[in-house]
Amino acid sequence: MEKYLIIQLARFGDILQSKRLISGLSTQPPAEVHLAVDASLVSLAKLIYPDTHVHGLPVHGTHPDPVHLLRHCGTIFKQWQETDFSRVFNLNHSGFNHVLAGLFDPEQVAGYQWRKGQILRGAWPDMVFRLTRHRLTNPLNLMDYWGHFLNPALAPELVNPPARPKGGGVGVAMAGRHARRCLPVPVLVQILTAALHGHPGPIHLLGTETERPAARQLLKALPPVLQTRVCDLTGRTGWRGLIEVVSQLDLLLSPDTGTMHLAAHLGTPVTAFFLSSAWCFETGPYGDGHLVWQAARPCAPCLESQPCDQDTACLRPFTHKAVLSFLASQTSFPDPPAELCLLESSVDEFGLRFTPQLGELPESQERDALRELLSGHCLGKEPRNAAAQRAPAAWMYDEPHWMLEQS
Amino acid sequence: MxxxxxxxxxxxxxxxxxxxxxxxxxxxxxxxxxxxxxxxxxxxxxxxxxxxxxxxxxxxxxxxxxxxxxxxxxxxxxxxxxxxxxxxxxxxxxxxxxxxxxxxxxxxxxxxxxxxxxxxxxxxxxxxxxxxxxxxxxxxxxxxxxxxxxxxxxxxxxxxADPAFHAPMDLSDVDRRRFGADVSFLGAGYPNRQVAFRQLTSLDFRIWGNDWPADPVLTPCMQRPGERITPEEAVKIFNATKVNLNLHSSIKAEPPVSGGDFVNPRTFELASCAAFQLVDKRSLLPGLFSDREVAVFENMPGMLEAIQHYLTRPAERRTMAERARARVLAEHxxxxxxxxxxxxxxxxxGLGEVDAGPAGPPSPLDGLPDDLRHDVRELLKVLNLPESVSFEDLVWAIRQRQGALNDLETSLLFLDEWRKQYVRGQ
The missing domain is CATH 3.40.50.2000 (Glycogen Phosphorylase B;)
Structure with a gap:
């Protein structure tokens, strides 16, 4: 039996965005798939991927004493070395991932490899790293990036079910990890007031204990007619409870969060709000039929780590009356605000794509041409229009690609 | 310390x-x-x-x-x-x-x-x-x-010299025949050596080393002409030879014994092998070896005379060579x-004057229970590191390892990453 190890040490959302790879491996019978995640996400990973062997490592926010860490990690690493993995997928560009690569021969590892103490990036991640230098034209979803570590990758339509309302009301993801990417309470109040107009069912506020104060603030600010329908679940659900709630929703309203990816995983429709550093082409909800409101100012997508000198101007269009009107009626509006675009998700043989429904995004031709190039690259397809790929090919393919064997 | x-x-x-x-x-x-x-x-x-x-x-x-x-x-x-x-x-x-x-x-x-x-x-x-x-x-x-x-x-x-590498050796009979001679020289064919060694062709004399121009007079003495001699082979040649000639190089043919100042590495390496050597006079040699440890000649007649003298006196050669080895171990x-x-x-x-505190940097063994302490101690031995090594240096040594790492090595690197993320940033 083939045995695989996937090392995914990032956050909640990333575990879900590894699904194309993990499911792709799991559906190659007979296969035994192991998944290494942060210790705090073990129970989530087991719920999402019940057929995998999940290993928890102390990576995020946990502070074990060094002795405990050495013992705990030592036991897991020994077990890994005794397991004859035919392939190890080392997904994240982090110091933890780099040292874990040291356990294996470089030839065994896809992603980040270790050769005599030197970290090496495989050909595919190296190419994708190049893409992210100009994020505006980057058409590649993270799910597809990791999914295409497999050749052939799992068919995109098999990753997540199409979005379909479940009858359990509306969910509201209160916040994500990056504050600037989230909608502040006053903005959220206006959006919810408009969007929930046509949804008579319960309204579930979702989030961790940290988001409880914001949830209370939101509750107070909502119109009384909505307040009575709110069920504040912030800090009150474990992973299992969250999955149960999200799986029954008609709609999840969310910024770019792990909960949004959970909804996509469960086939729950998402309407997402992407601003600041969030870029739907990279981390939008995966599957058919989700909607994303994408901020499209010239400075977007920005870097979360750098301060915003525009006073988060990309937030303003989200409360434009035309947007609120659309959210209320789901019909087109005559005068959409500039710098905001509504897109709908779908999948094709390469992966996720977003098609503008309202408004426009800059550099769409370049983005499409890059996507065509990547699609041909991963699927081995002949280009439909070679001339259109000349510019992206010149940008993506460098001399080392041309001259040196790519692992 | x-x-x-x-x-x-x-x-x-x-x-x-x-x-x-x-x-x-x-x-x-x-x-x-x-x-x-x-x-x-x-x-x-x-x-x-x-x-x-x-x-x-x-x-x-x-x-x-x-x-x-x-x-x-x-x-x-x-x-x-x-x-x-x-x-x-x-x-x-x-x-x-x-x-x-x-x-x-x-x-x-x-x-x-x-x-x-x-x-x-x-x-x-x-x-x-x-x-x-x-x-x-x-x-x-x-x-x-x-x-x-x-x-x-x-x-x-x-x-x-490196006395662990440049060391006395018990050679097999085959190696002794292959590498041995009454007189040998190992080194490149500088002009002064070409001139000097023409006078030795009547002896059991072997020349090893590269960069020797074709010279019909010396050809019978040349061993594996043009081939590089490995350091391991050099040690065998030194050990197998009765009189190792050590004539410092000169780009001028005359005089063959140039009388320069610095002392070449071969002097120390021969001494460290406890191999007898006959070396030309150098102005800086007396500060390094005495004439009771190495035999010194000042000119060509002196070299020829010394060869004849020492070839027939194995005990004298052995005594001097042993003293030379002791001198290397003590000083060189x-x-x-x-x-x-x-x-x-x-x-x-002021190299290394950063104060590591009175007790020095914390040892990777600090605070470990016995079983882990034992494992880390064994790793330190394998890496040839003292127990006083800092955790950072241990991590660096692990990163230099060839091939895949083991569970303990990876755990220590993982701990290092964890410390970088959560401890050093605090």
């Missing part, structure tokens, strides 16, 4: 000082320092390939310069990753002036061990002042010349040289 240092040893692309550089690495590690090596020879083939292109000399020169700048930049990147307390280089190390200036700006101390004859290899004039410490194998007038050029931290640091190992170099650098440029 002096604290352990992190030292980046920059080897030259090729040549005699490359071997010296490798011995330095071993010695520094024996002294308990954490040593990272820049393996410049790995770049040499690519560099040589430039010369085979049949292109204009101007282009070739520009390309060679660019190539060496890339190599220098690689060294700087290594400095950035390793954060050494000292960058040590041997003669011809590929550190550009620009790179040396950058290191000085970044307050990374540098030391050069210039194991060349300053008269034959004059490029030191452009580079010496860019190093913080400049160690040499000659004294005046070289010292004064260096000071005139602005290099004040000059150290006389003669060559040495690479460990001695590296200790002297670091002491000098501490004194002159």
């Amino acid at each position: 002096k604290s352990a240092l992190r030292i980046l040893n920059v080897l030259p692309l090729y040549g005699g000082s490359l071997t010296v550089g490798r011995y330095c690495t071993t010695a520094l590690r024996q002294l308990g320092h954490t040593v990272e090596v820049f393996e410049a020879p790995e770049f040499h083939d690519a560099f040589c390939a430039l010369k085979n292109q049949r292109i204009s000399v101007e282009r070739l020169s520009a390309l060679e310069n660019s190539f060496l700048q890339i190599v220098s930049q690689t060294i700087l990147a290594k400095v950035e990753s390793f954060a050494p307390d000292l960058v040590l280089a041997q003669a011809q190390a590929p550190l550009s002036r620009q790179a040396l200036q950058r290191l000085r700006r970044d307050k990374v101390p540098t030391a050069m061990w210039f194991v060349e004859d300053f008269r034959v290899f004059p490029y030191w004039k452009a580079f010496a002042r860019h190093y913080d410490v400049f160690a040499v194998i000659q004294k005046n007038p070289f010292f004064d010349l260096l000071r005139e050029l602005g290099q004040e931290n000059v150290l006389y640091l003669p060559l040495a 190992t690479y460990v001695h040289r590296m200790r002297d170099l670091l002491d000098f650098a501490r004194q002159r440029i």
